[in-house]
Amino acid sequence: MDLLIENAEQIVTCHTRGRKFKAGKHQSEIGLLKKSSILVENGKISWVGKKLPRGILRKNLLKIDARGKCVLPGFIDSHTHSVFAGDRADEYSMRIKGSTYEEIAASGGGIRSTVKAVRKASKKELKDLAGRRILTSMCFGVTTIEAKSGYGLSAAAEIKMLEVISELRKELPVDIYATFLGAHAFPDEKTREDYIDEIMFRMIPAITEKKLAVFIDAFCEKNYFSVNETKGIFLQGVKYGLTPKLHTNQFYSIGGIKAAIECGAISVDHLEVMKPSDVSALKDSGTIACLLPAVSYFLDIPYAPARKLIESKIPVALATDFNPGSAMSENIQLTMSLAVQLLKMNIEETFNAVTINAAAALGVSDRIGSIETGKQGDLLIFDTPAYSDILYHFGVNQLWKVIKRGRVIC
Ligand SMILES: [Zn+2]
Numbered sequence: 001m002d003l004l005i006e007n008a009e010q011i012v013t014c015h016t017r018g019r020k021f022k023a024g025k026h027q028s029e030i031g032l033l034k035k036s037s038i039l040v041e042n043g044k045i046s047w048v049g050k051k052l053p054r055g056i057l058r059k060n061l062l063k064i065d066a067r068g069k070c071v072l073p074g075f076i077d078s079h080t081h082s083v084f085a086g087d088r089a090d091e092y093s094m095r096i097k098g099s100t101y102e103e104i105a106a107s108g109g110g111i112r113s114t115v116k117a118v119r120k121a122s123k124k125e126l127k128d129l130a131g132r133r134i135l136t137s138m139c140f141g142v143t144t145i146e147a148k149s150g151y152g153l154s155a156a157a158e159i160k161m162l163e164v165i166s167e168l169r170k171e172l173p174v175d176i177y178a179t180f181l182g183a184h185a186f187p188d189e190k191t192r193e194d195y196i197d198e199i200m201f202r203m204i205p206a207i208t209e210k211k212l213a214v215f216i217d218a219f220c221e222k223n224y225f226s227v228n229e230t231k232g233i234f235l236q237g238v239k240y241g242l243t244p245k246l247h248t249n250q251f252y253s254i255g256g257i258k259a260a261i262e263c264g265a266i267s268v269d270h271l272e273v274m275k276p277s278d279v280s281a282l283k284d285s286g287t288i289a290c291l292l293p294a295v296s297y298f299l300d301i302p303y304a305p306a307r308k309l310i311e312s313k314i315p316v317a318l319a320t321d322f323n324p325g326s327a328m329s330e331n332i333q334l335t336m337s338l339a340v341q342l343l344k345m346n347i348e349e350t351f352n353a354v355t356i357n358a359a360a361a362l363g364v365s366d367r368i369g370s371i372e373t374g375k376q377g378d379l380l381i382f383d384t385p386a387y388s389d390i391l392y393h394f395g396v397n398q399l400w401k402v403i404k405r406g407r408v409i410c
Pocket of ligand 1: 079081082247321323
């Protein structure tokens with residue numbers, strides 16, 4: 001059935017006016033409409049405005065009265081590690097008591113423990129866990145999500161993770177985009193060279209043949225993958241049709257951003273540590289800067305220089321980076337709250353960062369991320385008359401309805 005959302009107090013359209021993303025001062029423009037309505041036909045937005053088109057009410061429509069409420073585009077979480085097994089609560093407890101990373105690793109914690117748990121888990125176990133987490137994300141307003149592999153670190157286990165994502169995509173009401181992150185860390189049982197060979201010549205061909213991922217990612221950082229290793233892996237991925245995204249500049253600036261842009265990366269993610277040369281490399285590149293403030297909060301590390309990036313006209317997206325080690329929260333509204341308070345982004349920049357710019361970080365801003373005619377009917381209705389209340393009244397989920405392709409899903 002088609003859907004009419006009537007008399008919303010505010011509609012935050014995040015309109016694009018044909019742009020792929022919003023940068024600089026445009027990142028503050030949210031295209032606010034007051035006391036307006038939205039019509040969704042065949043899953044797509046067919047009309048937005050004040051005075052209903054003639055004859056519309058004679059149609060068989062599901063009508064939602066949004067008086068006193070505000071409507072936004074569905075949120076897009078463009079960076080998550082939602083598929084994992086095991087938990088690292090003990091590690092968290094040790095960390096807040098002051099244990100060092102080395103002590104935690106020695107006691108069996110860290111990414112190694114997640115890899116062990118993922119290898120041991122059956123596909124069904126992984127799927128049940130990830131499915132529940134993605135539904136939690138949805139309850140906070142996420143209608144499109146990205147999910148990565150990267151806790152398998154062997155061809156079989158990486159493929160198992162990506163198959164879980166592929167099955168969930170068919171079963172859950174949200175859109176899910178898969179990223180192959182074999183280059184997340186090095187497995188204990190292989191040499192560095194052997195593992196990179198396995199990624200390039202075994203995993204990439206197998207994963208692309210089965211169409212299990214659209215993006216390829218790596219952790220380009222001191223003690224992880226070097227700039228040259230990252231480039232080699234990315235170029236091989238591109239050859240097989242994958243689009244690069246990169247974890248980079250979390251702890252050190254080693255040249256990951258420039259390398260990612262050279263390989264055609266759609267986004268560079270983290271960016272807590274930025275040299276002036278990193279900012280100039282990003283400028284005018286069209287690559288989205290995806291910031292993950294929940295990681296800085298959870299690990300107590302510096303926050304990304306969001307203001308510097310926005311002032312340099314670089315499009316900024318925000319994502320949760322939901323994962324068991326460094327950001328154990330599916331709540332994208334918490335990420336938004338941290339962005340306002342700690343990245344010093346204004347409320348409007350923050351909304352564009354989880355809608356249109358996040359859509360651009362997944363290469364789908366022509367279809368989702370704003371409330372405009374022809375776009376997918378992915379909408380959120382909040383039980384508050386003003387969009388600013390969503391962040392002002394922090395820590396409370398005021399979401400009233402989640403709508404995916406014109407259908408109420410939550
Ligand atoms: Zn991540």
